Amino acid sequence: MSDESNRGTERWIEETSAFDRVRSVAFALQQPRTAGQIAKSAHVSEKTARDHLRRLVEMDVMLEETGEGPTTYYPDPAYMRYREVRTLAREHDRDELMDIVATLKGDIEKWREELDVETPDELRASVADADVSEEAVYERQKLAEDWEYTEYRLGLIKDALAEYDRLTTGPPTTA
Amino acid sequence: MTPARREFVADGPPGESAAERRHRTLTELKRTVRHHPAVDIATGAQGDDGRFREREVTFDPLILGIDADRAALRIEWRPRPDPTDPAYFVFHYHDSTGRDFGWHREPNPHVDGLEHYQGRTAPDQEYDYEPTYFDSDSPVDLLWDILGRIEERVSEEL
Numbered sequence: 176m177s178d179e180s181n182r183g184t185e186r187w188i189e190e191t192s193a194f195d196r197v198r199s200v201a202f203a204l205q206q207p208r209t210a211g212q213i214a215k216s217a218h219v220s221e222k223t224a225r226d227h228l229r230r231l232v233e234m235d236v237m238l239e240e241t242g243e244g245p246t247t248y249y250p251d252p253a254y255m256r257y258r259e260v261r262t263l264a265r266e267h268d269r270d271e272l273m274d275i276v277a278t279l280k281g282d283i284e285k286w287r288e289e290l291d292v293e294t295p296d297e298l299r300a301s302v303a304d305a306d307v308s309e310e311a312v313y314e315r316q317k318l319a320e321d322w323e324y325t326e327y328r329l330g331l332i333k334d335a336l337a338e339y340d341r342l343t344t345g346p347p348t349t350a
Numbered sequence: 351m352t353p354a355r356r357e358f359v360a361d362g363p364p365g366e367s368a369a370e371r372r373h374r375t376l377t378e379l380k381r382t383v384r385h386h387p388a389v390d391i392a393t394g395a396q397g398d399d400g401r402f403r404e405r406e407v408t409f410d411p412l413i414l415g416i417d418a419d420r421a422a423l424r425i426e427w428r429p430r431p432d433p434t435d436p437a438y439f440v441f442h443y444h445d446s447t448g449r450d451f452g453w454h455r456e457p458n459p460h461v462d463g464l465e466h467y468q469g470r471t472a473p474d475q476e477y478d479y480e481p482t483y484f485d486s487d488s489p490v491d492l493l494w495d496i497l498g499r500i501e502e503r504v505s506e507e508l
């Protein structure tokens with residue numbers, strides 16, 4: 176990013192704490208990163224980033240890799256998945272989740288019929304067909320990604336429905 | 351040794367998929383953007399119906415300081431299968447006065463490379479395209495930078 180365009184960054188720093196920014200950058204990492212790299216993205220000192228990252232590791236939400244190279248951090252995929260499932264259960268009742276399942280299954284069915292393929296991989300392979308224009312190649316690639324993404328989201332919603340009561344449990348009630 | 355401390359072994363369980371990264375990243379972008387004072391709400395685009403493939407951020411035009419009735423930012427995040435390849439994305443602003451511009455990283459026939467700015471001043475016009483570049487590889491850092499660019503651009507045009 177260019178230096179003159181930092182109004183957004185200033186806002187981010189004004190509106191959030193250092194912990195908020197480190198957690199947010201850490202939860203959206205695309206690949207394992209060092210405390211120094213996370214500090215730069217979160218606009219905090221490396222020491223601050225390391226302290227907060229260690230706390231997140233202790234809370235069992237981040238993974239820490241201490242191999243031969245520098246220590247790196249990555250959000251724990253198992254925890255992140257659980258979090259998405261729990262959010263779905265808390266933000267939607269069972270009927271709404273069933274409606275989303277129907278919508279997503281309908282999308283997949285539509286892609287199967289309209290594109291005449293059975294899987295996202297088949298759709299990717301179809302771009303080699305002679306009648307697919309260069310512009311349509313990226314569109315098909317995006318559809319294949321959306322298809323895989325939709326299958327992933329269906330899995331989250333099925334888990335939310337299967338564990339609905341457990342996921343929406345509150346504190347014990349008094350007699 | 352905490353339970354979370356472990357080696358990322360190559361022969362372990364399969365790594366996090368691009369779909370998982372996309373979902374997790376959209377969740378975090380939705381969460382962080384709510385801290386911006388001009389942001390009203392972050393929802394799915396119209397007709398999303400729980401698909402959660404992209405996010406639509408709605409601004410309060412008064413706080414953003416513009417004369418529009420509606421103003422919104424559309425966010426797409428598309429990780430590549432290889433996590434070391436930069437994800438494709440769309441951060442595209444549009445409002446009811448016809449402002450329509452955004453920063454994209456995706457294959458396109460208009461500029462060399464993936465990263466570009468595109469904008470137009472009226473819905474019946476063609477987009478102008480300019481190459482651009484992004485320094486940060488953090489989606490969250492990138493979003494806040496772009497929120498700043500949007501604020502600057504809409505205030506310049508007043």
